[in-house]
Amino acid sequence: MKHIEAQRGRRERGSALLLTLLLTLVGALILGLTVDATSLLWVRSNAQTTANLVAAAVALEQQRNPAASQEYLVETARATAALNGYAHGVDSAAVHLELAEGKTSVLVEKDAGVYFLRVLRPQPVAVRARAGVEVPGAVKAGL
Amino acid sequence: MNRRRRQRGAALLEFAIALPFALTLFLGISDFSIYFWSQTRMEEIARLTVSRMTPGLPGYASASDAALTQFTRSLEETIRRDSGVADVSLALSRHFACPLADGKEKNVTAEPQLCEGERVYLRVVSDRAVAPLLGPLRLLGFPKTAFSRHVIRVR
Numbered sequence: 001m002k003h004i005e006a007q008r009g010r011r012e013r014g015s016a017l018l019l020t021l022l023l024t025l026v027g028a029l030i031l032g033l034t035v036d037a038t039s040l041l042w043v044r045s046n047a048q049t050t051a052n053l054v055a056a057a058v059a060l061e062q063q064r065n066p067a068a069s070q071e072y073l074v075e076t077a078r079a080t081a082a083l084n085g086y087a088h089g090v091d092s093a094a095v096h097l098e099l100a101e102g103k104t105s106v107l108v109e110k111d112a113g114v115y116f117l118r119v120l121r122p123q124p125v126a127v128r129a130r131a132g133v134e135v136p137g138a139v140k141a142g143l
Numbered sequence: 144m145n146r147r148r149r150q151r152g153a154a155l156l157e158f159a160i161a162l163p164f165a166l167t168l169f170l171g172i173s174d175f176s177i178y179f180w181s182q183t184r185m186e187e188i189a190r191l192t193v194s195r196m197t198p199g200l201p202g203y204a205s206a207s208d209a210a211l212t213q214f215t216r217s218l219e220e221t222i223r224r225d226s227g228v229a230d231v232s233l234a235l236s237r238h239f240a241c242p243l244a245d246g247k248e249k250n251v252t253a254e255p256q257l258c259e260g261e262r263v264y265l266r267v268v269s270d271r272a273v274a275p276l277l278g279p280l281r282l283l284g285f286p287k288t289a290f291s292r293h294v295i296r297v298r
Contacts, residue, residue, distance in 0.1 A: 079248045
């Protein structure tokens, strides 16, 4: 009887430490994923603000210079995006302009840096934000 | 009796070993939450600032430096009131650029370049201290200020 109890005591000893260690590891993994997800949301929010500002800048240019060519407007958009930290072609950032009759839309995209999420998905996560503007008029998305 | 005492001692020791790890984890969660929340608030404030500025955009291009400073203070008060973030500070500065024939810009300067079709940008910087950083991130020199920087074209 004493022998059985001693064996059980030895088995139980260290179980709390092991359990805490396992829970800490799981907790750290969840924390890491949360950090990455929140970081992605933040980058997305930042890209959306940039898209809004670029759309507003293009609308201003279209009002000032109605005869501006598409290439000119694209470069104008990219100049504004670059001032906001999204230089086209640099660090995976891309700024696209779609011009339709009376409506202009801006697409800003960038690969977001993730760290812990790489465990589940090795490819970079592309963040995209779009803003539209009707000329003449105010920017629809956010401003 | 002795065995119980030994078991209780072992559990206490295990708890003492595990406690620093658990505390680090929890404080890390708390710090990251505070930081990201502050950054998100700054992003919201930047958008709010731009939306409050939109009606009078052309005015910022031609206003004097003194008028811009006065307007910055007034805008800061409005943003503090509307956002509910009492300790946010705001800074506005103008930048000038001349467009090239293809729409690109040569360089952006703080002084007017007085060229034809000169573009005027307003840099909006909002920041606030991230408080309080309780956990281990402070030891790692984690940023203590949340901020956002945006550039809006005003002319």
